[in-house]
Amino acid sequence: MGSLHLSNPTVLASGVHGSSLEKVLQALRFGAGAAVTKSVGTVPREGYPEPTLVEVGDGMVNAAGLPNPGAKEFSRQLGKLEGKQLPVFVSIFGGDESEFAEVVRTLDRNDFAAYELNLSCPHVAGVGTEIGHSPDLVAKVTKAVRANTKKPVFAKLSPNTDRLIDVASAAVEAGADGLTAVNTVKAFPIDVETGKRALWNGRGGLSGSAIRQVALRCVYDLREEFDVPIMGCGGIATWEDAVRMFLAGADAVQLGTSTLDGFEVFHQINVGIIEYLERKGIARLGELKGGAQSGGTPK
Ligand SMILES: Cc1cc2nc3c(=O)[nH]c(=O)nc-3n(C[C@H](O)[C@H](O)[C@H](O)COP(=O)(O)O)c2cc1C
Structure with missing residues (x-):
């Protein structure tokens, strides 16, 4: 993916296992190509x-x-990665471009592969989608991050906007090396027994199988417009889901919710992809990329 070389195209998505760096390293040991x-x-x-x-x-x-x-403490934890050259993406968020820049300055000397900008959290006011739905703010944030690091930067996009392409353009023009699509879909679960909101915050982010088709559409739309690397994310649980993401145009797939049942899913998906490529006589995964883009209707 651009300047990054992953051993395979399955990646642990941000946040699902909490803040522990240990879980990120465990996913790599279980066969994720990055985390x-x-x-x-x-x-x-x-x-x-x-x-x-x-x-x-x-x-x-x-x-x-x-x-x-917080960035200072997390920087200390990232010290453990020194000299290991592991394919770890660090996800960062902030309330404005100066906060994003401050986080980068605090973390950047550590030995990790790339950044992912969380421009898309749907349930925290002032950060996330308030930024991620505005091309102007996304441009400012991406520029500020770009100015403070030489590491690759991926912008993680929200599906909760009709300005997906405008937002992605703003990120790419401001120096993002790649895109991650998508974060969770804004939702409001209700508990029928209590008759009340099911989450303390009320609004939350829907993830898992329920959002797979939305994520596929977002990746498809982005690949129509951009040549940069794209990581497809949302509801991926099987090799078929992963292959569909590649056909829509993704270079790699991120797995979140499906990893809650165990990190074996990385190996299962990778084996499934290899068997599929062999069965179809396809020599390289790259040949699949964007295969569904070429138009025409299926017979
Ligand atoms: C419990 C939980 C925590 C999450 N935390 C983050 C986070 O800190 N940053 C972020 O960018 N995405 C976060 N996400 C979103 C996931 O990285 C991913 O984009 C989303 O869940 C869709 O993928 P999935 O259907 O494979 O889970 C979180 C998702 C869940 C379920």
Whole structure:
């Protein structure tokens, strides 16, 4: 993906396992080609009171409130990666471009592969989608990050906007090397027994199988417009889901909710992809990329 070389195209998505760096390293040991940390901001945040997570039909809704130890403490933890050259993406968030820049300056000397900008958290006011739905703010944030690091920068986009392409353009023009699509879909789960909101915060982000088709459409739309690397994310649980993402135009896939049942899913998906390529006589994964883009209707 651009200047990054991953051993395989499956990546742990940000945040699903909390702030522990250990879980990120564990995902790599289980066969993920890369892993993204929980999003980290300038100062420590406790996050919201319980309940922060609720299972719904074919997915779940979370409103964790971006709990994280803050950039200084996280920088200390990232010290463990020194000399290891692991494919770790650090996810960062902030309230404006100066906060994003401050986080980068605090973390950047550490030995990790790339950044992912969380421009898309749907349940925390002032950060996330308030920025991620505005091309102007996305341009400012991306420029500020770009000015403070030489590492690759991926912008993680929200599906909750009709300005997906404008926002992505703003990020790419301001220096983002790649895109991650998508974060969770804004939702409001209700508990029928109590008759009340199911999450402390009310609004949360829907993830898992329920959002797979939305994520596919977003990746398809982005690939129509951009040549930069794209990581497809949203509801991926099987090799078929991953292959569909590649056909839509993704270079790699991120897995979040499906990893809650175990990190074996990385190996299973990778084996499935290899068997599919062999069965179809396709020599390189890259040949699949964007295959569904060429138009025409299926017979
Ligand atoms: C509990 C939980 C916490 C999450 N925390 C973050 C986060 O800190 N930063 C971020 O960019 N995305 C976060 N996400 C979004 C995921 O990285 C991913 O974009 C989303 O869940 C869709 O992928 P999935 O359907 O495979 O889970 C979180 C998702 C969940 C379920």
